[in-house]
Amino acid sequence: xxxxVLTGVATVGLFALAPVFxxxxxxxxxxxxxxxxxxxxxxxxxxTGYLPFGYVGFFGAGAYAGxxxxxxxxxxxxxxxxxGGVVAVLVGVVLVPLLRLSxxxxxxxxxxxxQALYYVVSNPDLQALTNGxxxxxxxxxxxxxxxxxxxxxxxxxxxxxxxxxxxxxxxxALRAIRExxxxxxxxxxxxxxxxxxxxxxxxLLAGLCGAAFAWYISVFYPETVFSxxxxxxxxxxxxxxxxxxLAGPIVGTLVLYGLYSAIGISQPEYFQLIFGLVIVGLVLFxxxxxxxxxxxxxxxxx
Amino acid sequence: xxxQKGLAGCVAIAAxxxxxxxxxxxxxxxxxxxxxxxxxxxxxAFAVPSTSEHEGLKFWVDQVNAAGGTYVKALGxxxxxxxxxxxxxxxxxxxxxLYNQLITQDKVDILVSDFGSVLTSVAVPIAQTHKxxxxxxxxxxxxxxxxxNPYVVLCSLPTSAxxxxxxxxxxxKFEPVRRVALLYATNDFTGSQAATLRExxxxxxxELVYDQGVAxxxxxxxxxLHNVEAxxxxxxxxxxxxxxxxxxxxxxxxSGLKFKMVFAxxxxxxxxxxxxxxxxxGLAYTYTxxxxxxxxxNKVNYGPGLEAFLREYRQKRGEDANFLTVAxxxxxxxIGKTLATADKLDQLALRRAVEQFSGKLFTLDGLxxxxxxxxxxxxxxxxxxxxxxxxxxxxxxxxxxALATGKPVYPAP
Numbered sequence: 001x002x003x004x005v006l007t008g009v010a011t012v013g014l015f016a017l018a019p020v021f022x023x024x025x026x027x028x029x030x031x032x033x034x035x036x037x038x039x040x041x042x043x044x045x046x047x048t049g050y051l052p053f054g055y056v057g058f059f060g061a062g063a064y065a066g067x068x069x070x071x072x073x074x075x076x077x078x079x080x081x082x083x084g085g086v087v088a089v090l091v092g093v094v095l096v097p098l099l100r101l102s103x104x105x106x107x108x109x110x111x112x113x114x115q116a117l118y119y120v121v122s123n124p125d126l127q128a129l130t131n132g133x134x135x136x137x138x139x140x141x142x143x144x145x146x147x148x149x150x151x152x153x154x155x156x157x158x159x160x161x162x163x164x165x166x167x168x169x170x171x172x173a174l175r176a177i178r179e180x181x182x183x184x185x186x187x188x189x190x191x192x193x194x195x196x197x198x199x200x201x202x203x204l205l206a207g208l209c210g211a212a213f214a215w216y217i218s219v220f221y222p223e224t225v226f227s228x229x230x231x232x233x234x235x236x237x238x239x240x241x242x243x244x245x246l247a248g249p250i251v252g253t254l255v256l257y258g259l260y261s262a263i264g265i266s267q268p269e270y271f272q273l274i275f276g277l278v279i280v281g282l283v284l285f286x287x288x289x290x291x292x293x294x295x296x297x298x299x300x301x302x
Numbered sequence: 303x304x305x306q307k308g309l310a311g312c313v314a315i316a317a318x319x320x321x322x323x324x325x326x327x328x329x330x331x332x333x334x335x336x337x338x339x340x341x342x343x344x345x346x347a348f349a350v351p352s353t354s355e356h357e358g359l360k361f362w363v364d365q366v367n368a369a370g371g372t373y374v375k376a377l378g379x380x381x382x383x384x385x386x387x388x389x390x391x392x393x394x395x396x397x398x399x400l401y402n403q404l405i406t407q408d409k410v411d412i413l414v415s416d417f418g419s420v421l422t423s424v425a426v427p428i429a430q431t432h433k434x435x436x437x438x439x440x441x442x443x444x445x446x447x448x449x450x451n452p453y454v455v456l457c458s459l460p461t462s463a464x465x466x467x468x469x470x471x472x473x474x475k476f477e478p479v480r481r482v483a484l485l486y487a488t489n490d491f492t493g494s495q496a497a498t499l500r501e502x503x504x505x506x507x508x509e510l511v512y513d514q515g516v517a518x519x520x521x522x523x524x525x526x527l528h529n530v531e532a533x534x535x536x537x538x539x540x541x542x543x544x545x546x547x548x549x550x551x552x553x554x555x556x557s558g559l560k561f562k563m564v565f566a567x568x569x570x571x572x573x574x575x576x577x578x579x580x581x582x583x584g585l586a587y588t589y590t591x592x593x594x595x596x597x598x599x600n601k602v603n604y605g606p607g608l609e610a611f612l613r614e615y616r617q618k619r620g621e622d623a624n625f626l627t628v629a630x631x632x633x634x635x636x637i638g639k640t641l642a643t644a645d646k647l648d649q650l651a652l653r654r655a656v657e658q659f660s661g662k663l664f665t666l667d668g669l670x671x672x673x674x675x676x677x678x679x680x681x682x683x684x685x686x687x688x689x690x691x692x693x694x695x696x697x698x699x700x701x702x703x704a705l706a707t708g709k710p711v712y713p714a715p
Contacts, residue, residue, distance in 0.1 A: 026402035026428060030395060124493050124515050133489045135423060135445040144431050217398060218427040219445055221420050221490060224394040233395075261399060265388055272345065 066211025088207020242291025346392025358630025
């Protein structure tokens with residue numbers, strides 16, 4: 001427990017202080033954003049085994065809900081963050097029946113739901129509500145420093161959530177469900193309730209993260225916040241580090257996103273080849289992520 | 303303890319990977335060379351237009367450096383340019399940190415955005431925060447411009463909402479057209495054009511008998527074409543990205559349907575691409591917005607005329623330039639004119655310089671004129687029609703009548 005808390009505090013501290021030493025704040029913000037999303041994936045996939053390919057749907061819903069509550073309702077950006085999270089949870093509630101599916105069926109249905117959300121938001125007939133395909137300009141609330149601080153706080157919340165799940169009865173129940181749903185039920189675990197909690201927690205993190213992203217980036221289009229790349233990156237980062245751990249997604253995001261950025265800048269012509277080889281190597285030799293390597297060597301990963 | 307050290311090591315290495323992106327040393331007070339930073343999409347959805355546009359900008363930089371640099375009034379001498387370009391792979395979430403990288407790490411003097419509104423959108427607030435003037439070649443979305451942001455200038459296209467002005471006037475004034483069908487992709491670029499057309503046709507003698515938005519990734523127009531045909535329109539206006547236009551025109555050929563008038567955007571912008579995918583026969587009698595090189599601006603007061611540029615580009619690069627190459631090159635010309643006009647090198651001085659020559663600058667891309675928000679309002683797009691010529695097609699401008707080089711062939715045979 002102490003080790004996990006220390007790891008979380010160190011990570012939050014790293015990002016809180018990093019802008020003092022490194023001026024590309026957007027890069028740091030993006031790294032944090034993916035880290036929060038990777039932990040959101042971790043909450044769902046790591047603890048229950050449901051892999052949400054359409055996770056970006058919650059992110060986009062949060063981004064739009066947050067931005068529109070500033071523009072249409074005149075809320076403060078901080079309150080808008082909360083609205084973003086709440087709307088993502090409401091979307092999660094609507095999509096709860098998807099949890100009846102499993103494996104690839106769940107992943108595909110979840111992806112379809114995210115696409116449906118994208119088409120609803122970008123529908124020109126909803127221009128009065130969402131501004132349709134014409135994008136959002138949130139310049140009126142733009143504040144890079146405050147939105148960066150908000151993302152640091154969200155990172156703390158995401159890490160605290162995972163620490164809690166790692167060391168609570170709820171987390172234990174979820175892991176039991178992941179291993180064998182029927183055995184878990186026989187042991188008295190309320191499978192439907194527990195996995196719904198994990199699903200909504202995961203949606204909440206993505207929604208809050210989307211609203212913070214909207215605040216930070218301030219000008220965006222539906223294709224920006226509903227881009228499938230966001231889901232894929234978060235999933236790959238979580239899996240690369242090792243799901244169901246706190247440190248796995250942290251290491252996965254920092255290493256892979258760092259690599260992604262570094263190669264993309266220094267060797268753009270080799271980027272796809274190198275990044276592709278890293279991913280293939282991961283799938284072939286480390287299917288349980290870097291955390292499994294560490295555990296094989298006798299180090300317990302928090 | 304060992305385990306904690308191992309983990310801390312991993313985090314430290316990862317952090318170094320982030321930090322190791324390379325803070326570049328730069329002396330702001332000794333501009334032996336001016337750094338011009340931009341992004342391009344080497345892969346992904348925007349790769350084709352983005353790389354063409356980037357090639358145009360690169361060509362301008364090469365040309366300037368070959369001539370010993372660009373004249374910088376604030377320094378009273380010519381200064382060579384260094385182009386720093388990163389590949390954003392058509393991703394906005396990748397583009398945002400890269401724009402920031404250009405400003406904070408590479409400390410560029412001039413910032414140029416990538417192709418189109420989506421990849422430009424993330425640059426606008428970043429440039430504004432860092433008080434950098436953003437030279438935007440082709441990001442035409444209305445959301446990018448606001449009167450209280452002086453740090454953006456649209457260089458090579460008008461904002462998308464004003465593109466269909468001439469088209470709407472043509473439809474209203476061209477007697478045989480009374481029933482119009484509108485089919486458009488639901489994105490900012492084409493959705494705003496559809497809204498403008500709808501607005502400008504309202505209350506006229508022209509009736510909109512079909513008005514349908516489709517997803518931008520639509521690749522099969524078979525059913526939609528028959529729906530359009532059922533509305534018996536005199537003119538069919540299809541607004542889409544290049545992939546939409548190709549799918550639409552291919553579908554039209556395959557369906558065997560004939561409309562009296564068909565309009566699409568990209569035959570006039572990416573003629574080679576459309577010719578390759580639709581064939582010249584498929585483009586014959588199609589209406590479009592002709593842009594350079596289909597529309598030749600040779601009477602210019604800055605930079606080469608269009609024909610001279612096309613000749614030199616072909617000679618040096620061994621290939622033909624398309625409109626987006628011209629747009630990238632034209633952005634370079636606007637930058638060159640800005641540097642030659644500004645008394646100081648600070649970013650607001652550059653913006654004031656743009657206002658000084660706005661409305662007076664004629665380049666190979668036409669009149670450069672921006673409004674208070676930095677949006678381009680000078681280049682109005684005429685309406686042209688491809689007509690069969692020998693084994694291919696040729697472009698003739700049909701509206702505005704004052705610019706027309708021929709009369710529209712209507713109905714299409």
